[in-house]
Amino acid sequence: xxxxxxxxxxxxxxxxxxxxxxxxxxxxxxxxxxxxxxxxxxxxxxxxxxxxxxxxxxxxxxxxxxxxxxxxxxxxxxxxxxxxxxxxxxxxxxxxxxxxxxxxxxxxxxxxxxxxxxxxxxxxxxxxxxxxxxxxxxxxxxxxxxxxxxxxxxxxxxxxxxxxxxxxxxxxxxxxxxxxxxxxxxxx
Numbered sequence: 429x430x431x432x433x434x435x436x437x438x439x440x441x442x443x444x445x446x447x448x449x450x451x452x453x454x455x456x457x458x459x460x461x462x463x464x465x466x467x468x469x470x471x472x473x474x475x476x477x478x479x480x481x482x483x484x485x486x487x488x489x490x491x492x493x494x495x496x497x498x499x500x501x502x503x504x505x506x507x508x509x510x511x512x513x514x515x516x517x518x519x520x521x522x523x524x525x526x527x528x529x530x531x532x533x534x535x536x537x538x539x540x541x542x543x544x545x546x547x548x549x550x551x552x553x554x555x556x557x558x559x560x561x562x563x564x565x566x567x568x569x570x571x572x573x574x575x576x577x578x579x580x581x582x583x584x585x586x587x588x589x590x591x592x593x594x595x596x597x598x599x600x601x602x603x604x605x606x607x608x609x610x611x612x613x614x615x616x
Contacts, residue, residue, distance in 0.1 A: 468526030
């Protein structure tokens with residue numbers, strides 16, 4: 429399955445933002461300094477899939493180039509996300525995948541309001557402007573609540589699905605999660 433999605437990772441609409449993100453030194457982001465920042469990827473499409481922040485725990489275990497992308501195919505939660513997208517024939521060519529935060533937080537804690545606001549103002553707002561999405565699919569409640577309160581996304585539909593790490597912890601919800609994705613796909 430990795431080869432099937434390789435071009436999505438490598439051919440991103442926002443590559444010109446990468447150097448700025450990688451060199452970002454915002455004081456508000458108290459990041460795990462052992463790990464590089466994670467870059468968004470995908471075509472400039474009508475769909476943004478939005479997570480919270482890179483997992484510092486999983487990223488320290490992964491050593492491939494795919495581990496440097498959000499929702500990597502080499503860990504269980506990331507693999508499950510791509511698996512469900514594949515199973516419901518979700519239009520991955522129209523997806524841009526990113527996180528609210530580009531940095532891993534110390535000890536994998538949830539980002540603070542200040543960190544979220546800083547990263548949104550510095551980077552996520554640019555990614556959204558470039559992609560000009562019709563819909564933002566938020567992985568989990570924190571991503572949904574964070575993006576919904578910004579009130580700067582006029583005309584953009586915002587929906588929430590289970591976070592993929594939740595599915596790993598409760599596989600009995602996988603079928604419901606698959607249906608969430610299927611409903612979104614059918615509503616496009």
